[in-house]
Amino acid sequence: xxxxxxxxxxxxxxxxxxxxxxxxxxxxxxxxAGAHLKAFARNDxxxxxxxxxxxxxxxxxxxxxxxxxxxxxxxxxxGSLYNIEHSNDGLISFxxxxxIKNGDEEVIGAIGVSxxxxxxxxxxxxxxxxxxx
Amino acid sequence: xxxxxxxxxxxxxxxxxxxxxxxxxxxxxxxxAGAHLKAFARNDxxxxxxxxxxxxxxxxxxxxxxxxxxxxxxxxxxGSLYNIEHSNDGLISFxxxxxIKNGDEEVIGAIGVSxxxxxxxxxxxxxxxxxxx
Amino acid sequence: xxxxxxxxxxxxxxxxxxxxxxxxxxxxxxxxAGAHLKAFARNDxxxxxxxxxxxxxxxxxxxxxxxxxxxxxxxxxxGSLYNIEHSNDGLISFxxxxxIKNGDEEVIGAIGVSxxxxxxxxxxxxxxxxxxx
Amino acid sequence: xxxxxxxxxxxxxxxxxxxxxxxxxxxxxxxxAGAHLKAFARNDxxxxxxxxxxxxxxxxxxxxxxxxxxxxxxxxxxGSLYNIEHSNDGLISFxxxxxIKNGDEEVIGAIGVSxxxxxxxxxxxxxxxxxxx
Numbered sequence: 176x177x178x179x180x181x182x183x184x185x186x187x188x189x190x191x192x193x194x195x196x197x198x199x200x201x202x203x204x205x206x207x208a209g210a211h212l213k214a215f216a217r218n219d220x221x222x223x224x225x226x227x228x229x230x231x232x233x234x235x236x237x238x239x240x241x242x243x244x245x246x247x248x249x250x251x252x253x254g255s256l257y258n259i260e261h262s263n264d265g266l267i268s269f270x271x272x273x274x275i276k277n278g279d280e281e282v283i284g285a286i287g288v289s290x291x292x293x294x295x296x297x298x299x300x301x302x303x304x305x306x307x308x
Numbered sequence: 309x310x311x312x313x314x315x316x317x318x319x320x321x322x323x324x325x326x327x328x329x330x331x332x333x334x335x336x337x338x339x340x341a342g343a344h345l346k347a348f349a350r351n352d353x354x355x356x357x358x359x360x361x362x363x364x365x366x367x368x369x370x371x372x373x374x375x376x377x378x379x380x381x382x383x384x385x386x387g388s389l390y391n392i393e394h395s396n397d398g399l400i401s402f403x404x405x406x407x408i409k410n411g412d413e414e415v416i417g418a419i420g421v422s423x424x425x426x427x428x429x430x431x432x433x434x435x436x437x438x439x440x441x
Numbered sequence: 442x443x444x445x446x447x448x449x450x451x452x453x454x455x456x457x458x459x460x461x462x463x464x465x466x467x468x469x470x471x472x473x474a475g476a477h478l479k480a481f482a483r484n485d486x487x488x489x490x491x492x493x494x495x496x497x498x499x500x501x502x503x504x505x506x507x508x509x510x511x512x513x514x515x516x517x518x519x520g521s522l523y524n525i526e527h528s529n530d531g532l533i534s535f536x537x538x539x540x541i542k543n544g545d546e547e548v549i550g551a552i553g554v555s556x557x558x559x560x561x562x563x564x565x566x567x568x569x570x571x572x573x574x
Numbered sequence: 575x576x577x578x579x580x581x582x583x584x585x586x587x588x589x590x591x592x593x594x595x596x597x598x599x600x601x602x603x604x605x606x607a608g609a610h611l612k613a614f615a616r617n618d619x620x621x622x623x624x625x626x627x628x629x630x631x632x633x634x635x636x637x638x639x640x641x642x643x644x645x646x647x648x649x650x651x652x653g654s655l656y657n658i659e660h661s662n663d664g665l666i667s668f669x670x671x672x673x674i675k676n677g678d679e680e681v682i683g684a685i686g687v688s689x690x691x692x693x694x695x696x697x698x699x700x701x702x703x704x705x706x707x
Contacts, residue, residue, distance in 0.1 A: 215348035224504025265527040342475020371623025394664040481614035
């Protein structure tokens with residue numbers, strides 16, 4: 176099962192709405208089941224450096240089917256996945272990337288958000304995921 | 309002047325509508341005045357290899373403020389810009405990328421479309437540009 | 442608003458003057474509002490490895506509209522942005538990159554300096570920023 | 575012998591003057607004897623895609639100590655250096671890059687110009703070279 180463009184746009188709209196409520200300017204990326212870019216939107220004034228980070232968060236979340244922040248717990252010095260960020264042309268391992276599942280708990284893609292604190296990034300990404308549950 | 313997200317989304321909607329009329333599955337990318345990704349959408353079933361091409365077409369059109377196909381006329385063997393495609397981490401010099409102007413003829417961004425013949429790619433990109441004129 | 446070449450050259454001259462006062466050989470890069478290189482100068486004898494670092498510092502400062510050293514505080518092991526340097530083809534997150542603002546507090550570009558200690562790099566960059574205030 | 579920053583800036587000033595006379599907006603790069611960036615200036619409104627091309631022209635001219643256009647004659651289909659542009663992270667083999675020599679005919683660096691036709695690019699680069707003869 177793969178995310179449709181309609182679903183990806185629903186997720187982005189939900190994330191944009193949450194960003195608006197929080198007064199934030201965000202980069203929002205959705206990738207499909209193959210970790211390839213499906214849809215993307217950048218709020219006016221959002222950080223330029225967050226384009227790549229949002230896309231890498233979405234990819235990272237699908238690459239390992241887990242929240243990006245979980246990987247970051249394991250990639251610290253001394254951790255079991257130390258410096259895993261060097262793989263795949265660069266992973267992002269802090270919060271803001273979340274797998275997207277369908278009603279059958281299948282991963283059909285992932286969302287990545289960047290533009291504020293990692294807590295805000297995660298919350299805005301979560302809004303995109305939840306609208307598809 | 310820089311394209312807004314609202315304008316970028318209008319352009320993508322107009323291109324999606326044109327693609328639907330033509331029965332095509334497309335990758336559609338919009339970049340801002342700095343050639344950075346602003347919005348993106350990929351129709352279900354569109355070629356995976358066209359994600360990067362659509363984005364590179366949009367960038368190329370903004371890099372030189374001209375339709376991508378114009379560059380391709382000059383980059384052929386024996387042409388004055390032969391192999392210019394090796395610059396800028398890869399240019400795409402066949403049709404499908406078009407600068408986006410505002411009412412004052414300022415370039416505010418560019419659109420790139422990939423997923424069919426270059427004639428269709430160009431026509432779908434053109435629809436996105438015209439809606440903002 | 443985007444930095445002009447005249448402004449970029451003023452900033453570089455001011456940074457060169459400060460470097461001369463401190464007896465340092467520096468690489469000095471200025472990028473525009475789109476994070477693209479606008480002007481660059483390398484003092485005779487300055488480190489070759491600092492060319493890329495100066496440019497990446499300037500880009501990083503514009504990518505996130507903050508001093509590069511601020512990002513480095515958050516990207517340490519255990520920090521909320523750990524290993525963010527893997528994004529955007531490589532960020533530099535230690536001091537020496539500073540956003541350039543105009544009189545209306547708009548970011549119009551950024552400067553990056555590399556060639557000495559990070560304290561000296563920052564001081565020389567600061568001289569370039571201040572001349573445009 | 576290596577080009578000094580003062581010489582590089584003289585070359586850029588001479589090229590800027592020539593560009594102004596011709597009414598052109600140019601990207602102008604100077605590299606040293608080691609083919610590393612020494613100085614750079616981008617006129618307001620010059621093509622963004624020409625930043626990389628100007629730098630690559632300067633590097634290419636120093637890599638082989640000849641005008642970039644000479645290499646392009648040999649890199650055509652069937653030519654002896656066919657597709658040499660794939661080396662060195664991308665060469666530019668059309669006119670606009672010229673080695674810089676000192677009075678003893680030693681190559682001390684190179685200049686690369688991009689932003690107009692290759693004839694104009696070459697003429698503006700030539701002005702930069704001649705001021706140092």
